[in-house]
Amino acid sequence: MSTIAAFYEGKSILITGATGFLGKVLMEKLFRTCPGLKVIYILVRPKAGHTLQQRVVQILNSKLFEKVKEVCPNVHEKIRAIKSDLNHSDLAISKEDMQELLSCTDIIFHCAATVRFDDHLRHAVQLNVIATQKLLLMASQMPKLKAFIHLSTAFSNCNLKHIDEVVYPCPVEPKKIIDSMEWLDDAIIDEITPKLIGDWPNTYTYSKALGETVVHQESGRLNTAIVRPSIVGATWQEPFPGWVDNTNGPSGLIIATGKGFLRGLRATPMAVADMIPVDTVVNLTLAVGWYTAVHRPKSSLVYHCTSGNLNPCYWGKIGFQVLAVFEKVPFEKAFRRPNAGLTVNTITSQYWNAINHWAPVILYDFYLRLTGRKPRMTKLMNRILKMVSMLEYFINRSWEWSTDNTEMLMSTLTPEDQRIFNFDVRQLNWLDYIENYVLGIKKYLLKEDMAGVPEAKQHLKRLRNIHYLFNTALFLIAWRLLIARSQVARNVWFFICPLYNL
Numbered sequence: 263m264s265t266i267a268a269f270y271e272g273k274s275i276l277i278t279g280a281t282g283f284l285g286k287v288l289m290e291k292l293f294r295t296c297p298g299l300k301v302i303y304i305l306v307r308p309k310a311g312h313t314l315q316q317r318v319v320q321i322l323n324s325k326l327f328e329k330v331k332e333v334c335p336n337v338h339e340k341i342r343a344i345k346s347d348l349n350h351s352d353l354a355i356s357k358e359d360m361q362e363l364l365s366c367t368d369i370i371f372h373c374a375a376t377v378r379f380d381d382h383l384r385h386a387v388q389l390n391v392i393a394t395q396k397l398l399l400m401a402s403q404m405p406k407l408k409a410f411i412h413l414s415t416a417f418s419n420c421n422l423k424h425i426d427e428v429v430y431p432c433p434v435e436p437k438k439i440i441d442s443m444e445w446l447d448d449a450i451i452d453e454i455t456p457k458l459i460g461d462w463p464n465t466y467t468y469s470k471a472l473g474e475t476v477v478h479q480e481s482g483r484l485n486t487a488i489v490r491p492s493i494v495g496a497t498w499q500e501p502f503p504g505w506v507d508n509t510n511g512p513s514g515l516i517i518a519t520g521k522g523f524l525r526g527l528r529a530t531p532m533a534v535a536d537m538i539p540v541d542t543v544v545n546l547t548l549a550v551g552w553y554t555a556v557h558r559p560k561s562s563l564v565y566h567c568t569s570g571n572l573n574p575c576y577w578g579k580i581g582f583q584v585l586a587v588f589e590k591v592p593f594e595k596a597f598r599r600p601n602a603g604l605t606v607n608t609i610t611s612q613y614w615n616a617i618n619h620w621a622p623v624i625l626y627d628f629y630l631r632l633t634g635r636k637p638r639m640t641k642l643m644n645r646i647l648k649m650v651s652m653l654e655y656f657i658n659r660s661w662e663w664s665t666d667n668t669e670m671l672m673s674t675l676t677p678e679d680q681r682i683f684n685f686d687v688r689q690l691n692w693l694d695y696i697e698n699y700v701l702g703i704k705k706y707l708l709k710e711d712m713a714g715v716p717e718a719k720q721h722l723k724r725l726r727n728i729h730y731l732f733n734t735a736l737f738l739i740a741w742r743l744l745i746a747r748s749q750v751a752r753n754v755w756f757f758i759c760p761l762y763n764l
């Protein structure tokens with residue numbers, strides 16, 4: 263039997279962020295490979311008119327959990343949803359629930375976070391720092407607790423080029439930032455945010471760095487570990503390839519390209535695309551949970567879950583492969599044919615924005631207005647270009663992450679655990695992975711049926727013909743204007759087209 267699976271037998275596990283992308287895959291893997299676990303407590307808030315129970319049912323009814331229901335038919339009995347809002351000062355957990363959590367929890371996986379790059383600093387600090395601090399306080403009152411595993415990001419130190427598996431000191435103590443958030447009003451926080459975050463590109467990465475410091479400060483009293491994944495993408499293998507359920511990171515850009523909106527990116531083709539499949543992150547996280555609880559390392563360890571130093575891939579290669587998949591399996595109802603390029607040149611990128619991004623949507627919205635419909639494309643393009651501008655920082659740089667702790671952990675696992683909880687990215691074939699990723703976006707995110715592929719291809723053919731027609735018309739108009747104004751142009755025209763004179 264797997265040592266790691268055996269460790270989780272009979273354990274009560276607390277997961278925050280279980281309704282998120284990573285949290286769902288973490289729960290799925292736990293139930294599928296460790297069906298003997300006692301209970302998974304998840305901290306959930308009611309959202310978008312859905313109660314806690316409805317949210318849990320939604321997760322269990324998703325395709326992701328199909329295999330789990332075969333292996334662990336009583337899975338619904340093993341999930342205990344606890345009402346909580348991490349934005350609240352006391353996490354909004356009822357007294358009874360708190361009592362149960364304090365007395366029963368064996369392991370905590372803290373995944374909840376705001377991952378928005380443009381979040382207000384107050385909110386980012388509230389969720390990524392203060393809530394982490396509150397959870398640590400809770401954890402310190404849990405007599406049975408064996409490990410507290412904190413999900414951070416490999417980009418928490420993206421202001422450095424080479425990043426080791428250590429917690430770097432923050433320029434300002436988290437406590438000072440937390441205190442100041444209490445009495446500063448939003449307008450002042452807005453004003454000082456650029457100064458506070460310094461050379462971090464956004465409030466997300468900055469607040470995650472602060473969050474790590476808070477965890478590190480507690481590491482003397484608690485058995486903690488930090489996992490730092492890079493850009494988390496769709497599943498590689500488990501429970502099936504290509505599963506993804508949100509538009510964060512590459513997924514949003516892949517959709518925008520496949521639907522024909524995004525035609526160019528300011529990106530460095532030879533910059534390392536440090537992506538990591540979500541199931542790889544989950545496997546490492548579970549192995550870290552086991553190792554931290556059983557081996558109790560003297561100091562709190564940080565684990566990099568990155569691909570760049572072991573199996574690098576580059577944005578240019580990814581871009582080519584994404585476009586190649588669209589040739590075979592296009593998305594439905596594309597606005598234009600998917601065709602995009604990468605450039606490092608700002609002027610080229612601005613030209614692309616004007617000609618390839620804004621001009622077509624403005625024209626199309628004009629057409630919608632003329633036909634009495636509501637224009638919507640300019641708004642969508644605004645959103646896409648905002649997303650692109652937020653991601654540009656990450657697609658024009660390369661980082662080096664050391665992975666000594668992660669490799670040490672891999673060598674500690676039994677061959678069976680290395681297979682079941684595989685986080686060896688050297689085995690990843692990037693071209694296959696990207697193909698499955700794009701297909702996964704089509705199937706699980708856009709909910710498009712593969713039976714619609716012939717029609718989607720037909721639609722692209724029509725778009726190509728419209729494109730040719732449009733270009734020909736444009737050329738003829740330009741040429742007509744030119745020969746009306748220029749003698750040289752008229753001479754060329756008479757020379758190549760003598761019949762015109764008859």
Ligand SMILES: CCCCCCCCCCCCCCCCCCCCCCCCCC(=O)SCCNC(=O)CCNC(=O)[C@H](O)C(C)(C)COP(=O)(O)OP(=O)(O)OC[C@H]1O[C@@H](n2cnc3c(N)ncnc32)[C@H](O)[C@@H]1OP(=O)(O)O
Nearest residue numbers: 377378379415510511512514531578581582602603649656
């Ligand atoms: C050589 C030549 C080759 C040529 C070929 C070239 C080919 C080219 C091929 C191209 C592909 C290959 C390159 C890939 C590069 C990827 C780079 C990734 C880097 C990632 C680095 C990450 C590092 C750190 C990792 C981490 O550590 S953390 C995780 C990362 N965190 C994030 O990625 C959050 C980012 N995002 C936000 O920060 C917010 O999103 C914000 C942006 C502010 C907007 O914000 P806002 O405008 O308010 O809009 P939303 O609220 O987001 O959206 C409102 C509503 O629109 C929905 N919608 C949003 N988009 C889309 C969309 N496209 N399509 C459909 N719907 C969408 C959304 O579902 C929501 O719907 P609803 O829920 O309301 O129903």
Ligand SMILES: NC(=O)C1=CN([C@@H]2O[C@H](COP(=O)(O)OP(=O)(O)OC[C@H]3O[C@@H](n4cnc5c(N)ncnc54)[C@H](OP(=O)(O)O)[C@@H]3O)[C@@H](O)[C@H]2O)C=CC1
Nearest residue numbers: 279280281282283284347348349373374375414415491494
């Ligand atoms: N995705 C990525 O590319 C990467 C992610 N990470 C880290 O991994 C972790 C998980 O990220 P990911 O799954 O992608 O993020 P998601 O945005 O998909 O999930 C975030 C989770 O946090 C929960 N949450 C947010 N606010 C609150 C709140 N106030 N109270 C209770 N729960 C809340 C969300 O709940 P709800 O459903 O109610 O909104 C959701 O379950 C994060 O710590 C992130 O920093 C690190 C590197 C890359």
